[in-house]
Amino acid sequence: MNQTPFEQVSALRIGMVDFVSPDEIKVLLDIDAPESVALNTGALRPFPRVNGYLLIPVDEALLVGQVEWLTVERSAFPKRRGMQDFGLVDLPYPLRKLRFNPLGTLRKLVSEGGLDLHPEYAFRRGADALPSVGATVVLPTEKQLRSIVESGEQRRVKIGTSPLAGDAEVRIDPNRMFGRHLAVLGNTGSGKSCSVAGLIRWSMEEAVQAHKQNRPNARFIVLDPNGEYSRAFSGDDVVKARIFKVNPSEGEFDLKVPLWFWNSAEWSSFTQASARTQRPLLRRALREVKAGRTGVGTETNEDKKLALRRYLSSRLITIRKSARSGLFQTEETKFGFRLKAILDDLEKKCEEFSAHGIESITDAIKSALEATTHTFTDKETGKPVEYYRAFTETHINQIEEALRTALDGIGGIIHHEGPDEDVPLAFSGTDLADHIEILAEDENVIQYLDFLITRIRSFLASPQMRTIIENEDDLTLEDWLSDHIGESNAQNGCVSIIDLSLVPTEIVHVVTAVIARMTFESLQRYVKENGASLPTVLVMDEAHTFVKRYKEDIENQDAASICCQVFERIAREGRKFGLGLVLSSQRPSELSPTVLSQCNSFLLHRISNDRDQDLVQRFVPDNLRGLLRELPSLPSQNAILLGWASELPVLVKMNDLPQSQQPRSDDPDFWGVWVGQDDAGTPISREVDWQRIAADWQAGPVAENRSKEEDET
Ligand SMILES: Nc1ncnc2c1ncn2[C@@H]1O[C@H](COP(=O)(O)OP(=O)(O)OP(=O)(O)O)[C@@H](O)[C@H]1O
Ligand SMILES: [Mg+2]
Numbered sequence: 280m281n282q283t284p285f286e287q288v289s290a291l292r293i294g295m296v297d298f299v300s301p302d303e304i305k306v307l308l309d310i311d312a313p314e315s316v317a318l319n320t321g322a323l324r325p326f327p328r329v330n331g332y333l334l335i336p337v338d339e340a341l342l343v344g345q346v347e348w349l350t351v352e353r354s355a356f357p358k359r360r361g362m363q364d365f366g367l368v369d370l371p372y373p374l375r376k377l378r379f380n381p382l383g384t385l386r387k388l389v390s391e392g393g394l395d396l397h398p399e400y401a402f403r404r405g406a407d408a409l410p411s412v413g414a415t416v417v418l419p420t421e422k423q424l425r426s427i428v429e430s431g432e433q434r435r436v437k438i439g440t441s442p443l444a445g446d447a448e449v450r451i452d453p454n455r456m457f458g459r460h461l462a463v464l465g466n467t468g469s470g471k472s473c474s475v476a477g478l479i480r481w482s483m484e485e486a487v488q489a490h491k492q493n494r495p496n497a498r499f500i501v502l503d504p505n506g507e508y509s510r511a512f513s514g515d516d517v518v519k520a521r522i523f524k525v526n527p528s529e530g531e532f533d534l535k536v537p538l539w540f541w542n543s544a545e546w547s548s549f550t551q552a553s554a555r556t557q558r559p560l561l562r563r564a565l566r567e568v569k570a571g572r573t574g575v576g577t578e579t580n581e582d583k584k585l586a587l588r589r590y591l592s593s594r595l596i597t598i599r600k601s602a603r604s605g606l607f608q609t610e611e612t613k614f615g616f617r618l619k620a621i622l623d624d625l626e627k628k629c630e631e632f633s634a635h636g637i638e639s640i641t642d643a644i645k646s647a648l649e650a651t652t653h654t655f656t657d658k659e660t661g662k663p664v665e666y667y668r669a670f671t672e673t674h675i676n677q678i679e680e681a682l683r684t685a686l687d688g689i690g691g692i693i694h695h696e697g698p699d700e701d702v703p704l705a706f707s708g709t710d711l712a713d714h715i716e717i718l719a720e721d722e723n724v725i726q727y728l729d730f731l732i733t734r735i736r737s738f739l740a741s742p743q744m745r746t747i748i749e750n751e752d753d754l755t756l757e758d759w760l761s762d763h764i765g766e767s768n769a770q771n772g773c774v775s776i777i778d779l780s781l782v783p784t785e786i787v788h789v790v791t792a793v794i795a796r797m798t799f800e801s802l803q804r805y806v807k808e809n810g811a812s813l814p815t816v817l818v819m820d821e822a823h824t825f826v827k828r829y830k831e832d833i834e835n836q837d838a839a840s841i842c843c844q845v846f847e848r849i850a851r852e853g854r855k856f857g858l859g860l861v862l863s864s865q866r867p868s869e870l871s872p873t874v875l876s877q878c879n880s881f882l883l884h885r886i887s888n889d890r891d892q893d894l895v896q897r898f899v900p901d902n903l904r905g906l907l908r909e910l911p912s913l914p915s916q917n918a919i920l921l922g923w924a925s926e927l928p929v930l931v932k933m934n935d936l937p938q939s940q941q942p943r944s945d946d947p948d949f950w951g952v953w954v955g956q957d958d959a960g961t962p963i964s965r966e967v968d969w970q971r972i973a974a975d976w977q978a979g980p981v982a983e984n985r986s987k988e989e990d991e992t
Pocket of ligand 2: 820
């Protein structure tokens, strides 16, 4: 076809500009413009179609726009190119009109010399000038369409094709896609999980090629609440996924999130500690138990001495506090019983620390107790009742003196009772519970902490929880980090899948929060250490449960809000440390607004709910909203990509993911189960054994703990 440029334009002409204002351009279609399919563009293309692309030559460039709506208007004076009249009488005639939504400009790249019949184009967002009334409107050629959809640089990974643009390839730049957080939103079954698994897989396949068939130094951490993703990456040895779950099968690993990783906020939410009495004591207990590192690993003599020093310092601080407040001077405060508790505890330590003069402390306490103790017989029960009278200042001074002398012998008092309570140092849950109990007795607040202590103990007694949170096989922080975030050069694989599906609901939020925070903090430390970041992507499926908007309230910090806060922090600061977020959710309106507003790219699948649609409308500027009107009717596997990762919002038909690489989220097969076989004729059976389920159910954490306590008494 040897057409002159002028002929080309006239062959592609479909109408002319009929109305122009700064925010609206209307086009009147020619009567002979295609009715359903355009044949003149080099390939069959549906036209006219909402959201299809059109061009208007303005000055030297082409103004690119999308069709926002189409309509038919009755007009008294139909016009037709070449021929002015239809018949003898001017009858009203249906004319087609459309609204043209300008998106950007397509410019011809200047080539060396002569007339260029096959020019290259470059697309840019924004329109320099608006057309005038009467300007020609044309269909883009294949090449022009490609230049529009395939605009942008470093488009390394193909994620799909664009059905609106002659199936041009849609490619993304991973730096843009993952570097500034991505939200994948859409109804259930619209293809979010497939898209997420696909994005990881296609990026990795491209990277493997670019890295000469070696394993890419990539890190994806997938938090998988439904246990869907393990299938999507199984059997791939180059990318290689490590799977962490409760009750792992062969080749998978135990999910471990030891309780000594948790920071004090996570502990508070987990134990539901109240702000006034419980939280300060819990924090102190954490500090002290971490300082003592009681019962974990082998301690040197120096470690032990330090532990004793901290222990005695803490006792001295308690005694001084009571002395200052005058607590010991009355009987009502039950100061005597607290002293007795300290004595019992100290006596247990006497043997272990005999060389450090603890005996003088116990002696001082004993003599004070002896001087004040009294017994009488209760008239009603006939049993002897022991109580303590008021103590004198001398008693207290003697105890203080003895404590101070002992402390001086081992290095003096330590005012700060331990390391920061948030440092991940190993300790065992039982030690913490014991220590809180001691402190609570010391402070005479045991009645306020009973519930909290019982809660910790009952969780520790439950086998399901214990495997996740107790440190039964001496896991070190270093091991955990290389297992989960990956070794040097990702030798142990590029993807870790953390299957949360069998984590008991009571701790699933804390566990998720801890994993996300540990990932963030370790990358933060990596940057501090190395001066450069270690690019990592944290993927959170079903984000509406873990990144759920919450009420800001200092009093009530439940696990869900603690979890959301971690993601908010990652959303705000993650980029600096190379941590990108990918969130997938079916209820965008329930997500934390802070996190959503930090997402720079969106992959929008079908969204039919009004509130969710309104929400995503707000992400895009006015002139780009047209495309989003298609959201309620998108077929699955189709999505609109917009934001930082894409020059223009584009409708993408995502690459096909073969069944074996899809996340497992099969719809329940009602019919197959009803009739006992699936479509292929394979028998399906579903035996029921409620007895096993009931037994397992009733052996839940609380019931189990109760029976254990009963055994002990
Ligand atoms: N890229 C794709 N390739 C092949 N099939 C796909 C693709 N995307 C979606 N599908 C089909 O759509 C179905 C649903 O997809 P998917 O499980 O990803 O939905 P979802 O949005 O994650 O749903 P939910 O919110 O319930 O988790 C899949 O089982 C698959 O058959
Ligand atoms: Mg899903």
